[in-house]
Amino acid sequence: MADLAEKTDRYERMLDAALAAATVTAPSGTPLGDAAAECEEMARSYLDDGRHFRDEDDLVNALASFSYGYGWLDAGVRMGLFDVPEGSHLFTM
Template sequence: MAGAKVKRVNVVCDRRLEKYFGVTQKALDVVKSSEMDGPRRSQALDFLDMAQRYFSDAKHFREKGNYVLAFAAVNYAHAWLDAGARIGLFKVSDDSLFAADPQ
């Protein structure tokens, strides 16, 4: 697409932040209620813990008005969930929430 005009988005607005918080909260809820890989349960719980910590940080940054750090942290949180799903720690199949191969 040489020469095509690219729309530049350089603001983290309330709407965008709420979208990512909502998706990540849904993904956390699904993971918490899903089966985990038995032999690697401790690793699965570690991935979930990291996701929850980053999600908590994201909430803190949002409350303080630092939307850039909130956006970064909520995406890190979701990345931990995606990684856990991708390597089979979490038995999830919702491709609208996770970057995982279908079960």
């Protein structure tokens, strides 16, 4: 089983890569575009929060933040708010 530090680092890398891979599908200013922007903003905020917690040696809250951020982004992908590379292992589809 992975230790907490390794798992925290892995989830940070996964969220960072997922944010880089996902592109908004709907035009800005539309309801779907606004929803995508909110999902992306939440994911980025949780990434920043997780990094802050990790810098403070609070790995439990860091991991939780990375996980929540990833959940926001993955939910947006499942709802069709983001386009992601075909065959990507980063998302459930």
